[in-house]
Amino acid sequence: MEFELTREQQIVQDMVRDFARREIAPHAEKWDQEAIFPKDVFKKMGELGLLGLPFPEQYGGSGADTITYAIAVEEIGRACGGTGLSYAAAVSLGASPLYYFGTEEQKQEFLVPLAKGEALGAFGLTEPNAGSDAKGTRTTAVLDGDEYVLNGEKCWITNAGYAKCVIVTAVTGESENGKKQISAFIVPTGTKGFEIRCNYDKMGVRASNTCELVLKDVRVPKSHLLGDPSKGFKQFLFTLDGGRISIAALALGIAQAAFDKALAYAKERKQFGQTISSFQAIQFKLADMAMEIELARNMVLKAAWLKDQKKPFSKEAAFAKLFASETATKVCNQALQIHGGYGYMREYGIERMLRDAKLMEIGEGTSEIQRLVIARHLGCL
Ligand SMILES: Cc1cc2nc3c(=O)[nH]c(=O)nc-3n(C[C@H](O)[C@H](O)[C@H](O)COP(=O)(O)OP(=O)(O)OC[C@H]3O[C@@H](n4cnc5c(N)ncnc54)[C@H](O)[C@@H]3O)c2cc1C
Incomplete structure (x- = not known):
């Protein structure tokens, strides 16, 4: 068993993290408040090969694996949940069905421009x-x-x-x-x-x-x-299974961003003459948040790995989506609590993360539907 990312996966992680920090994070508040779709950022993401990340080069893609793609979604979601959602939907929902089920002609006509980032898929x-x-x-x-x-x-x-x-x-x-x-x-x-x-x-x-x-x-x-x-129904169930890995990765990115802010704030904010991170109540919150994020990341990477190995991954994708999305909402809520009244103010960005995280429990199959999918795999229905 190998828990290290490959060199290629690390390179993409560093590249996307750097891109998201420079091009996305500084604008996330404005895009949220004014509901602006960052069209130019998607153009740049296309130029970097991100919109075709998990597709072969012959279809305009970058030939990476699902793990690399999940890492990219996490990094973009860490900077902005909305941008992350559009990225995940473009690749997993818009382009993937063309790759998995399209004829050669359909791939050339419709998948290639999506993979090259010339348009977005839906x-x-x-x-x-x-x-x-x-x-x-x-x-x-x-x-x-x-x-x-x-x-x-x-x-x-x-x-x-x-x-x-x-x-x-x-x-x-x-x-x-x-x-x-x-x-x-x-x-x-x-x-x-x-x-x-x-x-x-x-x-x-x-x-x-x-x-x-x-x-x-x-x-x-x-x-x-x-x-x-x-087989239309089966095809879109397969599409949604893949999409669930990306929504889980996105939830993970949002949770990580909220945790990072909460940890930094807890180490700075002083009450009763000491930093709030010295209070055990705050330490326990941070410890639980860190542990649940780590668990969610392992689940996302395992589901992605199974997909890459061409093994069944439907149950693990549901595990990852359910756990990561509920973790994201919980972590953002606790991060807001750690920020106290400041967390309730828009300028701190935490309330945006909490609002973004909530969608992860609804889109591409609600939490209730994920539990049904898991129960079906357990042979309950
Ligand atoms: C921002 C956003 C983006 C989206 N993007 C897309 C997209 O790109 N493409 C697309 O096709 N869709 C998209 N959706 C739709 C999304 O996938 C659906 O909202 C979701 O599948 C739930 O359907 P619903 O909202 O109709 O809820 P409903 O199905 O009406 O569910 C309402 C409630 O009942 C529960 N429920 C329903 N059935 C059961 C059951 N059998 N057992 C227990 N509980 C149950 C649900 O879990 C939920 O809590 C998007 C939604 C949003 C909000």
């Missing part, structure tokens, strides 16, 4: 009436000659406002057992009838772009069907 699964229960999808795709005609609505889709194409799930029929057959389609933005509205006023991850999609008689060629139509 994945539209959630609908106003189909969240945790994706089988409740109502968007339809009906074959008409050589084209599919899509109708429906999607909500809270990350990056759609800056995407070149959105992968949209839609019902294409019924399988033999009478269940809905859900397939995925590559829908280029700008297609007639495809409207993208980005007007949500979010609690956190405010630097991330989140949009509503309306599809009215949107026509796409048959060649835009992604993967095997009868």
Whole structure:
């Protein structure tokens, strides 16, 4: 068993940490307060090869492994949760399905520009009436000659406002057992009838772009069907499993940032004539926070390692996502407590981290759904 990062993984970690400290962290407060999507930063991330990090070079990627990608998400999330969310969604949700399920033509046309960072990827699964229960999808795709005609609505889709194409799930029929057959389609933005509205006023991850999609008689060629139509549901479960590793890594980054601030503050802040870090109550909080962050990191890296080894990783991805996201909320809350009234003030940045962390317990499967996934792996259902 090897607990050291490889030299290549360390190089990427140093590079992304340095980039995030210089280009992202100094602006995170402003982007949060004014809900600014940092478009130029994504351009630079594209130039550094970050948007294609886990994809082979032949598809415009950097050829790194999932561990390296998880490290990159953690470092970006440490600087800004919203930027981290858009980064994770672009790679894990927008580009990955094209890599795993696309034809060679689809990869060349749609994956290469995403991996090179020329556009952002997005994945539209959630609908106003189909969240945790994706089988409740109502968007339809009906074959008409050589084209599919899509109708429906999607909500809270990350990056759609800056995407070149959105992968949209839609019902294409019924399988033999009478269940809905859900397939995925590559829908280029700008297609007639495809409207993208980005007007949500979010609690956190405010630097991330989140949009509503309306599809009215949107026509796409048959060649835009992604993967095997009868396995659409399984395909997006695989996509979400991978995405969960990245959300766990993002949660970890937010938790680490809050912990770093709390530790530094505790060593500086004096009350009753001594630093608050000399009080056992504060020491115990910091000790628990450090331990839980370390546990979460081990879980993220193990899930990523399993994926890289092409071993089953669904349960471990759910473990990592559940534990890291709940740890992030807890750690940010304790970091705020350690800061006292200052933590409640915007300028200290802790309340932003707490708001950002909360999303990690909701997106890509809520904590309740992660527990269901784990229970299923235990053979309970
Ligand atoms: C900022 C943001 C970005 C997002 N980005 C994307 C994106 O890019 N693409 C995309 O497709 N979606 C995206 N989503 C949607 C996200 O994945 C969903 O919000 C999430 O899956 C939960 O669905 P829901 O909000 O409809 O909650 P619901 O499913 O309505 O759940 C409500 C509550 O009921 C609980 N619950 C539901 N079913 C069960 C059950 N069987 N057992 C126990 N408890 C249950 C849930 O855990 C939750 O607590 C995003 C959401 C947000 C807020």
